[in-house]
Amino acid sequence: MGDAATLSRRRFLRLGAAAIGGLAAPAVIGIAKVEAAPLRGGQILPAPKFVLQPSAYRGVVGIRPHREGGFLCDIDLVLGAAQGKHIIHNYGHGGAGITLSFGCAMKVGSLVAKIIKDQPPGRPLPKVAILGSGIIGLTVAKQLRDTYPVMKIRILTKSASIAETTSIKAGGQFAPSGINSEYRTAGQMKMLRGYVADSLTRIKAAFHDGSYQKYGIRERKNYTVEPVADLDLCGPDILPLPNEGGLPFTNLRREGYEYSTYLIDPPIFLAELVREMGRKQVPILWSHEVRDIPSMLALPETIIINCTGLGSNARAFINDDKVKPVRGALAVIPYDQGTPANLKYFFSGGCVGGSPIAYMFSRNADIVVGGSYDYDNSDTTVDPAEIKRLLFRMNQIFIGNPDMCV
Ligand SMILES: Cc1cc2nc3c(=O)[nH]c(=O)nc-3n(C[C@H](O)[C@H](O)[C@H](O)COP(=O)(O)OP(=O)(O)OC[C@H]3O[C@@H](n4cnc5c(N)ncnc54)[C@H](O)[C@@H]3O)c2cc1C
Structure with a gap:
């Protein structure tokens, strides 16, 4: 375990350094292939199985205010x-x-x-x-x-x-997603990391003064199949280095990563x-x-x-x-719709090659499933077929069928 952990940290630092140096701007930067011990000491976490009937969820569309540069x-x-x-x-x-x-x-x-x-x-x-x-x-x-x-x-x-x-309409993960691709030089990344670090200072203060529950803030693990550039950009002085090992899911028998981050429930x-x-x-x-x-x-x-x-x-x-508008759709599933209320984790990735992007955040009263980044699209219409596709995709990932990512 010690050797595996050391290897994992060294390997992460190599990948992370590439991301921090601006060599790898996209959200997903590689696929884990090394042998490693299971995450969480082998403990298995409950997996989602979303009901695909529209009465069990609602669709939401938000338009991210992305700015070039x-x-x-x-x-x-x-x-x-x-x-x-x-x-x-x-x-x-x-x-x-x-x-x-x-x-x-x-x-x-x-x-x-x-x-x-x-x-x-x-x-x-x-x-x-x-x-x-x-x-x-x-x-x-x-x-x-x-x-x-x-x-x-x-x-x-x-x-x-x-x-x-x-x-x-945001999911609520603490991660500089999407915008990180605009920060490429070491100086730009340092500036972005400064803002992220200042934000985290305030979030951590909420834990110290006990106001975190009032604001819907929680600590969360994010399980990923590949390293993710937005969380990697934070570096160990902001968020702990991820652990690497076997993912804690019965049917998703892959090696992956366990990041530590936060939910800020919008x-x-x-x-x-x-x-x-x-x-x-x-x-x-x-x-x-x-x-x-x-x-x-x-x-x-x-x-x-x-x-x-x-x-x-x-x-x-x-x-x-x-x-520029960047459209994003989410399925929002209340906990009373047949989904285990004890998921209490995030999951990102799982599709072959990292595309399309798929993510799931368990929040205080619901779970959100997303995965669309449509550049230059400001159409706020909810497309029921798109929302159903997001849920179908996440179900397929968790039954160990990432080839079915559509
Ligand atoms: C699907 C999705 C998932 C997301 N997930 C995350 C996530 O997990 N983590 C994360 O950090 N971020 C996430 N985001 C991004 C986040 O939602 C946005 O970056 C953030 O909401 C932008 O906040 P804002 O206050 O600038 O914009 P808004 O929330 O849009 O607020 C802008 C305000 O300005 C007002 N306004 C506009 N024009 C005028 C005017 N002329 N006069 C007066 N008022 C005006 C509007 O009415 C509105 O009140 C997500 C976004 C989407 C769409």
């Missing part, structure tokens, strides 16, 4: 300068907004602190408007309220409720943040679209934080044409 989290040096406004952008987090939200909120916090520090002495705290009520806008609001208990902060959002955001997390903002006097103006730049600059606040996700590529608004 990586997300933007910085002050705009041009926009608003003539009007004495400070515009801070925080959007374009693609498939990783849940993961990056806290880290980016901390960066926004440091930009706001600098604006306050540079004010002439004796000035009152500036007023802040946050545009957008997804995970990015809400975590910025929390960060600023936690730092400045009496600052005037409000959220203006096009959404009528959190149910209309992309964020609530419906629970977002609802709690909305409640918290209500308690902490941060009003949310629902159904309040800021239609264009003149309307944004006419807001009474001097600091305006643009957390509009995909809205940032709207022709009438900021019009950042690097923001």
Whole structure:
């Protein structure tokens, strides 16, 4: 076991170094072939078997706000300068907004602190408007309220409720997925890892202060057939190195990996943040679209934080044409629909050659099964055949039939 573990770590470091050096950007970077001891000391975990009747699940489609060249989290040096406004952008987090939200909120916090520090002495705290009520806008609001208990902060959002955001449709794994492919040089990867590490600091703090359950945060193992580049990018200083060995499933007799990561359960997390903002006097103006730049600059606040996700590529608004829609579909299966409630793990991969991508995250009240990344597609229509295919694929993987991945 000791030798196998050493070999595994050495082998991982080789693969991980390739990913971190930018040589391997895709999500899946190789197939495990070495002999290794079973994971979990040979303990077998319950496997899913999804009922394929539409009454047993629901389909969801979300559009990831991917940004070519990586997300933007910085002050705009041009926009608003003539009007004495400070515009801070925080959007374009693609498939990783849940993961990056806290880290980016901390960066926004440091930009706001600098604006306050540079004010002439004796000035009152500036007023802040946050545009957008997804995970990015809400975590910025929390960060600023936690730092400045009496600052005037409000959220203006096009959404009528959190149910209309992309964020609530996310799976909720802590991993810089999708967006990691935009960070290729060592310097870029270091920057991305910095945001991920800052986010994790806040997640771990929730464990220390006992608020993790309230926010729907859980520790989770992710079992994978191949090494996965998004989690590998984190490196051992953020998440522990994966264990390598026989997967703990009766019919999926393969060698694979056990990663340690976290669930941040979007419906629970977002609802709690909305409640918290209500308690902490941060009003949310629902159904309040800021239609264009003149309307944004006419807001009474001097600091305006643009957390509009995909809205940032709207022709009438900021019009950042690097923001691209990436469609993703999920099957959501409540635990009372014949699925073992004690799965409590994630699974990624399993299809021959890693394509199509297949994943399953067990959450607090349900399991989500996904696996679609449709670039430049913003069609939010749920296709029942597609949702059924996701579940069929996952069933086939767990009965040991990855050739049936369709
Ligand atoms: C299927 C799927 C699975 C995913 N899984 C994960 C995962 O496991 N882990 C992870 O980290 N990430 C995941 N993601 C990615 C994550 O969902 C996104 O990165 C994140 O939700 C982006 O958050 P946001 O706040 O920027 O965008 P949104 O949630 O879309 O929020 C944008 C807000 O801006 C508002 N808005 C837009 N325009 C205007 C305007 N002009 N004026 C005022 N308000 C405006 C909108 O109404 C909305 O409230 C997944 C995404 C999908 C689709």
